[in-house]
Amino acid sequence: MSSSPEVTATGAPRPGGAGLLAGHIVSRVGYGAMQLERLRGDRTAAVALLRRAVELGVDHVDTAEFYGDGLVNGLIREAIRPEDGVVVVSKVGADPHPGGPIPLRPAQRPEQLRASVEANLESLGTEQIPVVNLRRLDTRPGLLAEGDQVVDVDDQLAVLTAMRDEGKIGAIGLSAVTLDVLRRALPASIACVQNCYSLVTREDEEMLRLCVAEGIAWVPFFPLGGAFPGVPKVSDEPAVLATARALDVTAAQIGLAWLLHHAPNVLLIPGTADAGHLEANLAAGAIRFDDATLASLDAVPSRSADVLLG
Numbered sequence: 450m451s452s453s454p455e456v457t458a459t460g461a462p463r464p465g466g467a468g469l470l471a472g473h474i475v476s477r478v479g480y481g482a483m484q485l486e487r488l489r490g491d492r493t494a495a496v497a498l499l500r501r502a503v504e505l506g507v508d509h510v511d512t513a514e515f516y517g518d519g520l521v522n523g524l525i526r527e528a529i530r531p532e533d534g535v536v537v538v539s540k541v542g543a544d545p546h547p548g549g550p551i552p553l554r555p556a557q558r559p560e561q562l563r564a565s566v567e568a569n570l571e572s573l574g575t576e577q578i579p580v581v582n583l584r585r586l587d588t589r590p591g592l593l594a595e596g597d598q599v600v601d602v603d604d605q606l607a608v609l610t611a612m613r614d615e616g617k618i619g620a621i622g623l624s625a626v627t628l629d630v631l632r633r634a635l636p637a638s639i640a641c642v643q644n645c646y647s648l649v650t651r652e653d654e655e656m657l658r659l660c661v662a663e664g665i666a667w668v669p670f671f672p673l674g675g676a677f678p679g680v681p682k683v684s685d686e687p688a689v690l691a692t693a694r695a696l697d698v699t700a701a702q703i704g705l706a707w708l709l710h711h712a713p714n715v716l717l718i719p720g721t722a723d724a725g726h727l728e729a730n731l732a733a734g735a736i737r738f739d740d741a742t743l744a745s746l747d748a749v750p751s752r753s754a755d756v757l758l759g
Contacts, residue, residue, distance in 0.1 A: 458534025
């Protein structure tokens with residue numbers, strides 16, 4: 450295991466306390482790097498934002514080669530130093546598609562997964578990626594697999610396991626998966642699951658309970674909802690707004706803090722391209738709820754992303 454429960458390798462207190470990811474102790478509030486693409490025209494600001502994250506206790510950074518067609522990985526390579534003790538998590542299962550209607554295209558076949566891992570290794574400038582998530586295309590929101598991109602998870606895990614044996618991957622995670630796929634994948638020693646999940650979109654409770662039982666980290670993406678048209682936003686919920694007013698914090702901070710309270714294996718990777726927003730996200734790790742407040746948030750109804758997106 451890396452670092453310590455109390456502080457990161459740089460000596461910073463851990464936002465949200467300590468969690469476990471693939472055998473590494475990490476801060477429970479990390480950083481999702483996708484939005485760094487917004488700083489494409491200001492590389493200095495992007496690197497400074499990553500350095501600030503490390504200073505504030507982030508040692509879990511989530512990325513992908515398809516974020517900005519390698520741009521984001523290059524920024525991480527420039528900004529993050531070995532002595533920072535940062536666990537960099539990348540993902541495969543899609544490739545950049547800059548000229549397409551959306552900037553991604555599916556890349557689910559085993560040979561594509563291997564090529565994607567190699568591309569991540571090159572752009573990150575490392576010999577091993579601590580965790581690689583297999584971004585399945587089983588569930589909304591986002592891309593769904595079609596045609597020759599519908600690939601059995603066993604075939605995908607075979608190539609990723611081989612690359613783990615080769616030392617190119619430290620651990621394997623899953624993203625955008627169903628409960629059945631997770632159960633089938635358990636023999637491959639899954640380190641984490643990334644699914645769309647928030648206070649207002651939590652149909653994956655059974656999967657979350659399985660992850661708690663199996664010691665698998667739960668890393669929700671779109672943790673505040675609202676990422677696609679029709680998906681509810683955590684910040685629109687009356688109970689969230691009332692709690693935010695009572696505690697003098699933002700609704701977004703309440704949404705993030707609820708996730709940390711909801712299950713012990715939750716690790717957050719909120720993303721931003723703004724330093725002030727970064728600080729606010731990390732400060733959410735210090736928010737505490739009394740029983741009555743937590744009960745009022747737990748009572749917020751959940752709506753299925755699948756239903757909402759059709």
